[in-house]
Amino acid sequence: DIQMTQSPSSLSASVGDRVTITCRASQSISSYLNWYQQKPGKAPKLLIYAASSLQSGVPSRFSGSGSGTDFTLTISSLQPEDFATYYCQQNYITPYTFGQGTKLEIK
Amino acid sequence: QVQLVQSGAEVKKPGASVKVSCKASGYTFTSYYMHWVRQAPGQGLEWMGIINPNGGSTSYAQKLQGRVSLTRDTSTSTVYMELSSLRSEDTAVYYCARGVMVRGVMSWFDPWGQGTLVTVSS
Numbered sequence: 001d002i003q004m005t006q007s008p009s010s011l012s013a014s015v016g017d018r019v020t021i022t023c024r025a026s027q028s029i030s031s032y033l034n035w036y037q038q039k040p041g042k043a044p045k046l047l048i049y050a051a052s053s054l055q056s057g058v059p060s061r062f063s064g065s066g067s068g069t070d071f072t073l074t075i076s077s078l079q080p081e082d083f084a085t086y087y088c089q090q091n092y093i094t095p096y097t098f099g100q101g102t103k104l105e106i107k
Numbered sequence: 108q109v110q111l112v113q114s115g116a117e118v119k120k121p122g123a124s125v126k127v128s129c130k131a132s133g134y135t136f137t138s139y140y141m142h143w144v145r146q147a148p149g150q151g152l153e154w155m156g157i158i159n160p161n162g163g164s165t166s167y168a169q170k171l172q173g174r175v176s177l178t179r180d181t182s183t184s185t186v187y188m189e190l191s192s193l194r195s196e197d198t199a200v201y202y203c204a205r206g207v208m209v210r211g212v213m214s215w216f217d218p219w220g221q222g223t224l225v226t227v228s229s
Binding site: 036045050096098100 | 152154166212214218219
């Protein structure tokens with residue numbers, strides 16, 4: 001199975017900060033990488049697909065980059081509603097594995 | 108709008124089985140795959156398997172092979188996930204999620220159902 005490793009596991013930041021979350025795959029997955037946001041008690045929500053494409057309706061402060069094994073999710077200016085847990089996921093091959101999550105908390 | 112609505116919470120005893128439903132609306136049911144993903148309390152996301160509603164073919168995570176079964180009813184646009192021989196480690200929120208295919212390649216999961224809590228306890 002492809003292992004997905006996110007860093008950091010948790011992060012404290014302030015409104016207006018620029019934040020970057022990293023995801024590393026245990027083997028090359030080209031651009032088959034998605035990012036999801038999950039708030040407590042809610043289902044995950046798609047933010048970014050194919051490593052860098054912004055899902056319709058998602059604010060432009062979210063962006064994704066990378067290919068191969070190393071990927072990043074960047075939030076350019078944190079808003080109060082962005083405090084949540086973020087997961088990367090590879091759709092290169094089954095089983096479609098997820099990272100362990102990055103919990104973004106208010107400083 | 109596209110919507111996935113799941114059945115309600117379940118409490119089961121160890122060794123029992125559970126069947127969770129996921130009713131789709133707002134799109135052509137047989138044109139999109141459906142995944143199942145689970146999340147144990149305070150933990151991350153684990154992919155369980157996928158079903159093609161057009162024909163019913165399935166693929167499961169090896170860890171759950173033999174215990175999980177995905178089926179569908181095209182007349183009601185509903186997908187079912189059945190998990191047998193339940194143990195305490197199966198306590199989790201179970202999600203269905205629509206799978207989008209792009210040029211024949213499985214891509215992202217969107218949208219997701221609201222989740223169904225399955226509690227396994229004696």
